[in-house]
Amino acid sequence: MFILFGANDKVMEQQQCRIPEHCNHCNNTSNWILEKNATYASLFFISIVPLKTRYLYYCPICKHGQKLDADAYNWKKNS
Numbered sequence: 001m002f003i004l005f006g007a008n009d010k011v012m013e014q015q016q017c018r019i020p021e022h023c024n025h026c027n028n029t030s031n032w033i034l035e036k037n038a039t040y041a042s043l044f045f046i047s048i049v050p051l052k053t054r055y056l057y058y059c060p061i062c063k064h065g066q067k068l069d070a071d072a073y074n075w076k077k078n079s
């Protein structure tokens with residue numbers, strides 16, 4: 001019998017912040033992206049169980065940014 005396990009990443013939520021942020025990496029000021037993504041365990045390429053959730057806040061131009069915790073993510077999302 002052949003069973004195929006794996007893991008894949010999915011973007012759960014993505015939005016652009018309303019408050020412009022300056023990026024020290026590419027030196028541009030723009031509305032940064034707030035993104036929640038999760039790694040899922042998959043069986044035969046079908047996502048089953050979420051393993052890990054990440055909250056990211058990054059520059060849309062150079063993709064440089066930072067990881068957030070859930071509280072900081074929700075705070076930024078609602079501000």
Ligand SMILES: [Zn+2]
Pocket residue numbers: 023024025026027028059060061062063064
């Ligand atoms: Zn940048």
